[in-house]
Amino acid sequence: MSDKRNLFNKVWDLHTVQTLPGGQTQLFIGLHLIHEVTSPQAFEILRDRKLKVAFPERTIATVDHIVPTGSQARPFLDDLAEQMMSAIEKNCADFGVTLLDLKDDRQGIVHVVGPEQGLTQPGMTIVCGDSHTSTHGAFGSIAIGIGTSNVAEVLATQTMFLNRPKVRQIVVNGKLAPGVYAKDVILYIIQKLGVQGGVGYAYEFAGSTFDVMTIEERMTVCNMSIEGGARCGYINPDQTTVDYLKGRPFSPKGAEFDRAAVWWLSLASGDDAHFDDVVEFNAADIEPTVTWGITPAQSVGVGQPLPRICEVAPEEQTLIREALKFMGLEEGQPIKGTKIDVAFIGSCTNSRMSDLREAARIVEGHKVASHVKAIVVPGSQLVRKQAMAEGLHLIFEAAGFEWRAAGCSMCLAMNPDKLQGREVCASSSNRNFKGRQGSPTGRTLLMSPAMVAAAAIEGHVADIREFAGAAV
Amino acid sequence: MSNNEIKSVTATCISLLLDDIDTDRIIPARFLRCVTFDGLGEHAFEDDRQQDPSHPFNQPQFQGAGILAAGRNFGCGSSREHAPQSLMRWGIKAIIAESFAEIFFGNCGSLGIPAVKASRADLEKLAAAIQKNPKLEITVDLQKLTVTAGDVAFPVTMPNSARDALATGQWDYLGRLLIAADQVTEHAKTVPYLSGFRA
Numbered sequence: 163m164s165d166k167r168n169l170f171n172k173v174w175d176l177h178t179v180q181t182l183p184g185g186q187t188q189l190f191i192g193l194h195l196i197h198e199v200t201s202p203q204a205f206e207i208l209r210d211r212k213l214k215v216a217f218p219e220r221t222i223a224t225v226d227h228i229v230p231t232g233s234q235a236r237p238f239l240d241d242l243a244e245q246m247m248s249a250i251e252k253n254c255a256d257f258g259v260t261l262l263d264l265k266d267d268r269q270g271i272v273h274v275v276g277p278e279q280g281l282t283q284p285g286m287t288i289v290c291g292d293s294h295t296s297t298h299g300a301f302g303s304i305a306i307g308i309g310t311s312n313v314a315e316v317l318a319t320q321t322m323f324l325n326r327p328k329v330r331q332i333v334v335n336g337k338l339a340p341g342v343y344a345k346d347v348i349l350y351i352i353q354k355l356g357v358q359g360g361v362g363y364a365y366e367f368a369g370s371t372f373d374v375m376t377i378e379e380r381m382t383v384c385n386m387s388i389e390g391g392a393r394c395g396y397i398n399p400d401q402t403t404v405d406y407l408k409g410r411p412f413s414p415k416g417a418e419f420d421r422a423a424v425w426w427l428s429l430a431s432g433d434d435a436h437f438d439d440v441v442e443f444n445a446a447d448i449e450p451t452v453t454w455g456i457t458p459a460q461s462v463g464v465g466q467p468l469p470r471i472c473e474v475a476p477e478e479q480t481l482i483r484e485a486l487k488f489m490g491l492e493e494g495q496p497i498k499g500t501k502i503d504v505a506f507i508g509s510c511t512n513s514r515m516s517d518l519r520e521a522a523r524i525v526e527g528h529k530v531a532s533h534v535k536a537i538v539v540p541g542s543q544l545v546r547k548q549a550m551a552e553g554l555h556l557i558f559e560a561a562g563f564e565w566r567a568a569g570c571s572m573c574l575a576m577n578p579d580k581l582q583g584r585e586v587c588a589s590s591s592n593r594n595f596k597g598r599q600g601s602p603t604g605r606t607l608l609m610s611p612a613m614v615a616a617a618a619i620e621g622h623v624a625d626i627r628e629f630a631g632a633a634v
Numbered sequence: 635m636s637n638n639e640i641k642s643v644t645a646t647c648i649s650l651l652l653d654d655i656d657t658d659r660i661i662p663a664r665f666l667r668c669v670t671f672d673g674l675g676e677h678a679f680e681d682d683r684q685q686d687p688s689h690p691f692n693q694p695q696f697q698g699a700g701i702l703a704a705g706r707n708f709g710c711g712s713s714r715e716h717a718p719q720s721l722m723r724w725g726i727k728a729i730i731a732e733s734f735a736e737i738f739f740g741n742c743g744s745l746g747i748p749a750v751k752a753s754r755a756d757l758e759k760l761a762a763a764i765q766k767n768p769k770l771e772i773t774v775d776l777q778k779l780t781v782t783a784g785d786v787a788f789p790v791t792m793p794n795s796a797r798d799a800l801a802t803g804q805w806d807y808l809g810r811l812l813i814a815a816d817q818v819t820e821h822a823k824t825v826p827y828l829s830g831f832r833a
């Protein structure tokens with residue numbers, strides 16, 4: 163008999179230690195990633211209760227949020243950042259956890275590092291005290307973001323309690339038009355299903371559009387599942403996944419790899435797998451997409467006007483008014499041509515080699531508009547090294563971009579990279595919340611790295627499909 | 635970690651009936667540069683309060699409120715437990731909202747903060763009642779799953795597992811997970827990637 167369970171349920175069942183009478187599952191966690199922001203209080207809980215880390219070899223730490231991407235000399239200029247850095251160093255040393263710190267060239271944004279090292283594998287349960295843990299679902303794992311109390315629980319027991327979510331399959335079929343990227347696909351899905359459409363669900367992304375995506379593109383899609391309200395999103399493992407994992411430092415080796423590959427592929431949802439809900443979209447309907455508001459669902463195709471207040475449901479109108487006011491935009495106006503002050507290429511959504519190569523291809527031979535401050539922040543030290551080996555930094559620098567060290571940078575406001583005042587930032591990151599990029603009144607327009615590159619050159623939001631020389 | 639039974643919460647209420655309030659707004663990221671949660675209370679909604687002097691969290695009549703009434707998808711975005719921590723340290727002991735983001739909801743559970751759902755219409759009635767009388771005592775009853783506020787009363791919902799954990803005082807999840815330590819060690823042996831993919 164064929165297994166009608168989807169991948170999510172197969173993996174969930176495999177990791178179920180016990181189910182409580184109330185329906186909660188005590189779930190075994192295969193990989194626990196930690197970083198400096200959400201872990202110090204968790205280690206304190208362990209100290210208070212005289213507990214050890216149960217499975218230190220299944221726990222890996224890195225530093226990303228507070229890391230300065232300019233001078234990284236210690237002690238950091240910011241005392242608080244220095245304190246956090248010292249805390250994770252001490253905690254990892256005291257509890258026997260491997261820390262990929264600034265001296266280790268494997269350091270970087272936790273959601274870039276895990277996959278790059280081959281730590282992230284299909285069929286695993288992966289948690290991290292960070293909502294973008296959903297990124298790791300690109301390999302066909304259950305990957306969810308957790309709070310600090312949960313971090314303590316997983317450190318001490320390698321398990322946590324969770325309610326099994328429902329699973330919604332999001333099918334996108336067809337070929338993406340030139341100039342349309344994985345980022346546009348996920349922004350489009352969130353625009354259609356809303357920022358809370360995924361609450362209570364895990365998202366399975368399926369269909370020919372995802373089948374032909376590289377693993378890096380799949381990570382961009384799964385990364386923003388949480389922006390759609392879904393705590394996790396995944397894509398079934400296939401040969402692309404197996405090929406990506408071959409030869410990575412933490413991947414299985416030799417005959418073990420072959421056994422692993424067979425098992426990984428066997429996890430994929432079958433054609434007759436059951437889903438609680440199925441939603442379908444057409445790749446051909448997706449345009450290069452830009453957010454104009456203060457939630458990731460407030461977006462439009464770059465050729466489209468902003469919505470008119472009277473056209474949206476009454477219960478949405480308050481939020482739209484608030485967003486327009488904060489952004490200083492008018493209803494019905496085009497997004498194209500909106501002047502920007504800052505261009506940011508980076509974050510766990512879009513800071514990998516394929517993102518940097520594409521952005522470099524677009525800026526090559528052009529100059530950043532004189533009023534724009536533009537920065538490129540690779541997702542990890544290894545990405546940075548590889549990009550430099552390919553000479554990408556020279557292309558960026560010649561165009562007027564700053565080339566930085568690896569970290570979260572301007573994705574959020576915990577390190578020196580911040581917007582000032584009401585600056586408008588074209589950003590390849592994942593959140594356009596009020597104040598997200600470090601200035602309480604700063605404004606964020608989310609888009610693909612290629613679109614950020616074009617906006618940096620033009621000085622305003624541009625349509626990548628029309629951008630001179632992009633030849634998409 | 636205290637482990638008290640939480641069957642109901644009675645306090646005055648502050649309402650913020652906006653939708654999609656994310657955790658960056660509840661506690662801006664710069665305040666996450668810390669190694670303890672102490673002191674987060676005073677920064678709850680810091681930037682929103684700066685930009686809007688009439689923000690409910692700025693208003694003297696709502697200082698001391700212990701129950702927060704909120705809109706749809708409250709606490710979306712980042713997983714930072716700093717968000718419910720800052721609300722708790724500001725004085726919030728229970729939250730009634732149209733809906734919650736999942737990670738935020740779970741974090742509230744870990745801190746012993748009941749997070750219950752109510753209809754928009756009922757939340758608006760509640761907001762009107764406290765607007766009229768900010769000193770009105772509200773009760774969130776987890777056993778009856780009701781909210782009462784003077785002559786306003788309405789039903790609320792909460793998943794059984796979360797409610798039972800609070801009502802029986804078993805929201806110290808860590809303690810409960812530790813009990814199964816041997817079972818976990820045994821279970822690990824059945825996980826294919828921990829056994830050379832032979833399991």
Ligand code: SF4
Nearest residue numbers: 294509510570573574
């Ligand atoms: S890059 Fe941004 S979203 Fe990703 S982990 Fe860092 S701060 Fe979070």
